Amino acid sequence: PHIDAFSIGSDDLTPYTVAASRENPLVSQYLIDDHPAVFRLIDLVVSEAGATPVSICGELAGRLDVVSRLIESGIDILSVPAAVVPDVKASVCECQL
Numbered sequence: 901p902h903i904d905a906f907s908i909g910s911d912d913l914t915p916y917t918v919a920a921s922r923e924n925p926l927v928s929q930y931l932i933d934d935h936p937a938v939f940r941l942i943d944l945v946v947s948e949a950g951a952t953p954v955s956i957c958g959e960l961a962g963r964l965d966v967v968s969r970l971i972e973s974g975i976d977i978l979s980v981p982a983a984v985v986p987d988v989k990a991s992v993c994e995c996q997l
Contacts (some may be wrong), residue, residue: 906949907979910958913939933960939969946974955979967991 910933915921917937920930932938938960946954951968955977956970962980964987970978971992 901971903952906941906945906952906954908945908954908958908975910957910960912936912958913941913957914958916959917941921991932967933958934963934969939973941974942970949974953977964988966989968995970997 911920914933915931918930918935919930920927922928922931942956953976954974956975957979957986960966961970961978964983964984967978967988968991972995978992
């Protein structure tokens with residue numbers, strides 16, 4: 901009852917989930933932001949949030965190839981850089997057809 905919204909930062913969630921870092925070239929190839937484990941955690945947050953809105957920001961939110969998966973998961977808000985807003989908006993509209 902004390903939370904108005906949830907925000908998932910995919911640029912933080914991903915490295916912690918897959919135990920890899922952009923800064924470490926020895927493991928950076930494992931930094932897969934659309935890894936099934938990352939989506940499982942996103943699904944879990946949305947499920948537990950109930951009617952509370954869930955947003956996502958970071959690289960994952962701006963990837964056109966996963967926008968439909970994020971929408972299907974129940975993500976309410978995609979926070980992306982201004983340069984990709986038109987393309988992301990078009991992808992969201994396609995999802996709702």
